Amino acid sequence: MASTLAAGAENATQARILRHLRDGGPLSRVELAERIGTSRTTVATEVSRLAELGLVDDIGPGVSRGGRRATLVDLAGRLRFVGVDVGATSLTVGVTDGRLQVLVQREEELDVRRGAEHVLGRALELTRKLLAEQHLTRPAGLGIGLPGPVNFHAGTPVAPPIMPGWDGYPVREVLARELGCHVLVDNDVNAMALGELHAGVARSARDFLFVKIGTGIGCGIVVDGRLYRGVDGCAGDIGHIQAEESGPACACGNSGCLEAFFGGAALARDAAAAARSGRSPELAALAAASGAPLTAADVGTAARHGDQAALALIRDGGRRVGTVLAGLVSFFNPGLVVIGGGVSGLGHLLLAEIRGVVYRRSLPLATGNLPVVLTELGDAAGIVGAARLASDALYSPD
Amino acid sequence: MASTLAAGAENATQARILRHLRDGGPLSRVELAERIGTSRTTVATEVSRLAELGLVDDIGPGVSRGGRRATLVDLAGRLRFVGVDVGATSLTVGVTDGRLQVLVQREEELDVRRGAEHVLGRALELTRKLLAEQHLTRPAGLGIGLPGPVNFHAGTPVAPPIMPGWDGYPVREVLARELGCHVLVDNDVNAMALGELHAGVARSARDFLFVKIGTGIGCGIVVDGRLYRGVDGCAGDIGHIQAEESGPACACGNSGCLEAFFGGAALARDAAAAARSGRSPELAALAAASGAPLTAADVGTAARHGDQAALALIRDGGRRVGTVLAGLVSFFNPGLVVIGGGVSGLGHLLLAEIRGVVYRRSLPLATGNLPVVLTELGDAAGIVGAARLASDALYSPD
Incomplete structure (x- = not known):
């Protein structure tokens, strides 16, 4: 079956050339040789082979470094x-x-x-x-x-x-x-x-956590610039970590799970209850206007209008996410925490609450230089x- | 200063030879070449150089594989x-x-x-x-x-x-x-x-957690056979993860920290209280007999004698360690958890309690093949x- 696949790198040098072009290209052969730490001859040979495979192109002269202007190599323009x-x-x-x-x-x-x-x-x-x-x-x-x-x-x-x-x-x-x-x-x-x-707020991070708060709650773990997947591939499944000793029953069979408090479904459930009970006039109005079940986005809208019940939902959820994250920060000592996923659309109010708990509850040494930020890429x-x-x-x- | 230090490996091949001899030696040159994936000539050259440096010795013929018996290489006998x-x-x-x-x-x-x-x-x-x-x-x-x-x-x-x-x-x-x-x-x-x-129960593990419960509570994290130290070098500091929302004040300024419940000092404090209050006749007797403050070891002794208060202390502690560990297991998906440190001397009662919570509260996928065991090496x-x-x-x- 391999022969039917698009060609890829054939050896380690080709692989390094392609990654350098992806992450910092276009580059001259001389620059490639310097970055890879191999000879210009080797680079020239492997670039020719990559061109034959249709993976790179010569794209004309670059900026001169004194002498003749070097021809730049780039990833093939038709690569998709x-x-x-x-x-x-x-x-x-x-x-x-x-x-x-x-x-x-x-x-x-x-x-x-x-x-x-x-x-x-x-x-x-x-x-x-x-x-x-x-x-x-x-x-x-x-x-x-x-x-x-x-x-x-x-x-x-x-x-x-x-x-x-x-x-x-x-x-x-x-x-x-x-x-x-x-x-x-x-x-x-x-x-x-x-x-x-690759392209977001963690571009310069080597060890970081990406926390998705959406329908489910999960965490991507990057160690030394590579995904850590765990022994069974399920590392980062933090939605069922116990946020409080007692709490709503969770689909997993336990109670008090983070996701049962603040996953997308939990937030929709709490928003509907707040609308029904009269505690949240904004959410009640939104439910009446749309005729559809309330969502995390509705909670955000109501909060931006100053609705106290919606604000309390976000604060409570942020506090519980923060409590779980504080433990993970003490354990993992990451260089960065990125918050993303649908519920992260609740924005800076949510972020402030999470930060408050993480900075208060984690080891000072682990949070001294620790940014906790919202995703830059969003859905992309x-x-x-x-x-x-x-x-x-x-x-x-x- | 480097020149005053004992010599070490001079290149990657020498380093690999030394590690293979450490972890699986003695070996013949042929076996070394196979394991390292390089030529016999290269291995022979580097072994000679390592012998000159005083790092390896020829130790005589090994078991025959059919032809002439190969001379085995081992780490130098005087290496300390x-x-x-x-x-x-x-x-x-x-x-x-x-x-x-x-x-x-x-x-x-x-x-x-x-x-x-x-x-x-x-x-x-x-x-x-x-x-x-x-x-x-x-x-x-x-x-x-x-x-x-x-x-x-x-x-x-x-x-x-x-x-x-x-x-x-x-x-x-x-x-x-x-x-x-x-x-x-x-x-x-x-x-x-x-x-x-290197030499204990985690010999064949690549990704595991070592949890020390002693004066303090901490965790060593091994990823792909190497220590993960975190961005600031403080990864694994789990003693101050919140075990319960409210609890004893901790030296760190927070309350409810795992260590404030079950570190060595906390256990000694609870043991003394149980002895004073009359809840634990065994601990009271041990305190009277020794005249010294009660320790974790005393709690273990009293528990082995069937003292209910001592048993309860171990069960409560194990449950809280288990709660924190369950979260870390869901997050990290390790292949093994090893429990060590002074308090681990409380033995199988403690282990049973920790296991109960971890297996009940972590994601089934993460615990399906997860051994939670006591240290084999102990203090060594x-x-x-x-x-x-x-x-x-x-x-x-x-």
Whole structure:
């Protein structure tokens, strides 16, 4: 099957050349040799081979460093990656260039519970449509993030709680067969963490946590610039950490879980209760106006209008997220914490509450230089990170 | 100064040879070439050089694999490392061979609060005495574990709460000058985790947690066979994670910290209260018999005699450790959790309580194959791990 896939790096030097061009290109052969720490001859040979493979281009003279102006090498202009972000209720597909800049993206509402065949069918249709607009049939690679635990090496979901019918479905195999390219499958939070690492607020971080607060609550863990997935691939599943000794029953069978307090469903439940009870005139008005169930976004709107019940929901949730995060900061001593996901749209009020608890409860040594910030990429983090997974695989020595 | 230090590996191949001999020697040149993935010629050249440096020896013929019996290479028989474990109230010094087997060790009671000069002076005296018994004056390297946060790269303690006068003291510099060898300084829990990795129950683990429950409570984090120290070197400081929303005031300024419930001092405090109140006849008898303050060991003794108050102390402590650990297991998805430190002497009752909470509260996917076990090495973990730090440095390419 390998022969039907788009070509990737054939050795470690080629892989390093491609990564340097992705993360800091275009570069001259001399600059590449310096950054990689190998001879100019070796670089010249490998660049020629990469050009034959269609992975790099000469793009003309760069800025002179005194003598003759060196010809710059860049990733091939026609190199395309696809990033797919499957959410609980949405599907986003983006096409990027070799440097993972998103050229075009499409999003549609789609319930992940409709099953693997339906959702992947829609993803394939959108992918082909976007590629056709770029006059391409086949990308160099595709990455896809799923809202549940994933066996990264097998490319399959593992007992995902909110994805009935997906357990063990051969996602990678099916997509690779359909598209004839490298396919990488990961948890959506891991993909978002990689997106922030590649192009977001974590660009210069080596060890950081990306916390997604959405329908579920999860955490991407980056150690030394690489995702840490844990022994069974489920590291970062922080939604079921106990936030308080007693609390609402959780779908997992325990009570007091962070997600049962402040996941998307919990927040919607508490917002509806506040609207019904008369504690929140703003939320009641929003529910009446839309006729649809209240959401996290409605809580944000009501809070911005000064609604006390909505403000209290955000403060309580932020405090509980902060309590759990404070423990993880003491344990992991990260250089940065990024907050993202749908509920992070609640913005700076939520952030202030989280920060307050983290800075008060974590070890001073661990928080002295610790920024806790909101995502810069927002929804794009998932597709950039998914594309990054694919590019990491293509730009690998094997 | 480098020239006054014992010689170490000069390049990556030599470093690999030394590590393979440490972890699986003795080996023939052919076996070394196979394991390292390089040519026999290269191995032969580098082994000769290592013999010149006094780091390896030829030790005669091995078992035949059909033809002529190959000569086995081993670490030099005279290679010695020193591991020093500084506890809150004790000092242990051990001398190991090149494979980090402890040849001789000495322990004495010593209050770390007597200050860096006094404690390091005692450590040097013990080290010199043990080396003299081995007819040596200089070890190949020394590692030392301290009971507080350490800047590993600088080799100095950083604001250690229970070590007055040690803050910023140049521990590495002083010991290296006195002994003329490589010196590595780390947190005691990190050293113990490395000890378990090298020679204990974590020998075959790549990603695991070592939890020390003693005077303080801390955690060593091993990722892919290497210590993860965090951005500021204070990763694993789990003693101040909130175990319950309200609880005893902690020295750190917060309340409800794990250590304030179940560190050595907290357990002694609760034991004394149980003895005074009449709730624990066993503890009262032990206090009267010894005339000294009650300790964790006394709680263990009383519990083994069936004392209900002592049993309750262990169960409550185990439950709180378990609650914190359950969160860390969900977050980190380790392959193994090892429990060590003084309070771990409470044994299987404590372990059962911790396991109960971890298996009930962590994500099933993360605990399906997760052993939670007691240390195998006990007190030796600290000196083996400290010696391992030194050997890792000596067996490094630079």
